[in-house]
Amino acid sequence: MALGNKYVKAGLGYTIGNYLLRGISLITLPIFVRLMSTTEYGNFNTYAAYESIFTIIVGMALHASLKNAKYKYTKYGAFNEYLSNCVQIGIISTAILILIANLTYPFYSVILDMSRGVFNLLLVESYAVSLVTLYNSYISLEYKFKNFLIVSFINVIANVVLSIALMFTIFNSDRYLARVVGTAMPIIVIGIVIGIYFIKLGGLKFNKEYWKFGISFSSPLILHGVSQVILNQFDRIMIKTMTGAENAGIYSFSYNISSLVLVASTSLQQVWQPWFYERMSVKDTESIRKRGDQFAYGMMLFVSCVMLGSREMILILGTQDYLDGINYLIPILVGGYFAFLYNLPAQVEYYYEKTKYIAIGTCVAAGLNVAMNYIGVKLFGPIAAAYTTLIIYGLYFCIHYYLSIRVHGCSIFNIKKIGIYSFALLCVGSIALIFNLLWYIRWTFLLLFGSYLLVWLNKSYGFINTIRKKLRGE
Numbered sequence: 001m002a003l004g005n006k007y008v009k010a011g012l013g014y015t016i017g018n019y020l021l022r023g024i025s026l027i028t029l030p031i032f033v034r035l036m037s038t039t040e041y042g043n044f045n046t047y048a049a050y051e052s053i054f055t056i057i058v059g060m061a062l063h064a065s066l067k068n069a070k071y072k073y074t075k076y077g078a079f080n081e082y083l084s085n086c087v088q089i090g091i092i093s094t095a096i097l098i099l100i101a102n103l104t105y106p107f108y109s110v111i112l113d114m115s116r117g118v119f120n121l122l123l124v125e126s127y128a129v130s131l132v133t134l135y136n137s138y139i140s141l142e143y144k145f146k147n148f149l150i151v152s153f154i155n156v157i158a159n160v161v162l163s164i165a166l167m168f169t170i171f172n173s174d175r176y177l178a179r180v181v182g183t184a185m186p187i188i189v190i191g192i193v194i195g196i197y198f199i200k201l202g203g204l205k206f207n208k209e210y211w212k213f214g215i216s217f218s219s220p221l222i223l224h225g226v227s228q229v230i231l232n233q234f235d236r237i238m239i240k241t242m243t244g245a246e247n248a249g250i251y252s253f254s255y256n257i258s259s260l261v262l263v264a265s266t267s268l269q270q271v272w273q274p275w276f277y278e279r280m281s282v283k284d285t286e287s288i289r290k291r292g293d294q295f296a297y298g299m300m301l302f303v304s305c306v307m308l309g310s311r312e313m314i315l316i317l318g319t320q321d322y323l324d325g326i327n328y329l330i331p332i333l334v335g336g337y338f339a340f341l342y343n344l345p346a347q348v349e350y351y352y353e354k355t356k357y358i359a360i361g362t363c364v365a366a367g368l369n370v371a372m373n374y375i376g377v378k379l380f381g382p383i384a385a386a387y388t389t390l391i392i393y394g395l396y397f398c399i400h401y402y403l404s405i406r407v408h409g410c411s412i413f414n415i416k417k418i419g420i421y422s423f424a425l426l427c428v429g430s431i432a433l434i435f436n437l438l439w440y441i442r443w444t445f446l447l448l449f450g451s452y453l454l455v456w457l458n459k460s461y462g463f464i465n466t467i468r469k470k471l472r473g474e
Helices: 005-037 038-059 062-072 076-102 104-112 114-140 145-167 175-202 208-243 245-257 260-281 287-307 308-319 322-351 356-381 382-410 415-433 439-461 461-471
Strands: none
Touching: 005 062, 005 145, 005 245, 005 308, 005 415, 038 208, 038 245, 062 076, 062 175, 062 208, 062 260, 062 322, 076 104, 076 245, 076 260, 104 114, 114 145, 114 175, 114 208, 114 287, 114 439, 145 175, 145 308, 175 260, 208 245, 208 356, 245 260, 245 308, 245 322, 245 356, 260 287, 260 308, 260 322, 287 308, 287 322, 287 415, 308 322, 308 439, 322 356, 322 382, 322 415, 415 439
């Protein structure tokens, strides 16, 4: 069964919208790179890494339970009540964590390298982000990508404008703090609005069953979520701690450019997840296998294009101080592809509610990541973290692929094709590094890959026709 029109429109809407939003961030990236020193930039990205960790903890990963809750609570109004109870759980968990954090602050303040005020702001911001994540999961179930775009657009614009304004006024002498406050305040306001919306939608009534299901389903995913953040972000924290904030700034800059791949991956997930549940509910594994192959192939082509043009992206978005980031960026991009592949088998585990399996697999990968980063950075410097990311994400996919077979009883996806696509991407990455200074060779490959990608997208999904219809307002 092919993807229906609403899925294609939603997928295209999420992708275009995400890139428009990311485009704003990328356009402003050179501004912040120039307004902040590499040390300040590194400190802010370390703050962002901590925010990602605490978002999972205070929000208790409850957003991941919505797909299953929608199928479980079908009685009129029951799902809305469940959403309201998710908000209640989050408020209580956040309040408890803030209390504990302030009582124990003197014991970890030196390690954290963050003032008490900034840390409290971090915790409040983290819960606000978890509410936005809950809302995005909620609207993705109905493919309401326009709602997602509105909320994201407001947040991005307010974030950028407020940060720049604070840098030139109140926090002119501390631009790291200006960026922190400018980032936190808009998302906190949005989070409050979303929390009130969910409570009004489902009422404020406590329901023991909802709490039991939400906590039992999502608790293992807290470890999974934190482990994912360790995979994504902890290398920046380790680089800052072991080699200094300046190196962390350059590494973070490369990671931010690699978010081009993350945006595409996230957009596809927002369509893939509900579609996967619908197909699995009618045992249509053949459609899942076919579509999984297409997603893996298309993403391989896209990542190849990004790698071949990565040097120019660094020069446009950054300064000469960040040019060494090309050595980080290529392996990070390949690792990002394996991170995308993980989402294919992981949905099998989610569907069967085997969240403990998900947590175990991700914790193993995260533990190995920390160990390999520590040893690698100590022996070879910050560059080791980029290659550790590649290796660990490859292992990460393999672990969850194996677990999906254990859960389902057999493989749903074509591992031979995925292996071929992965090998091809490694070859392109090698070409991008070897011919880093020979732009005409890289651009020739980029033209070939880019042209073929557009032709393939149009043939597989009617890409060009869909864009034409959207431009006409159809």
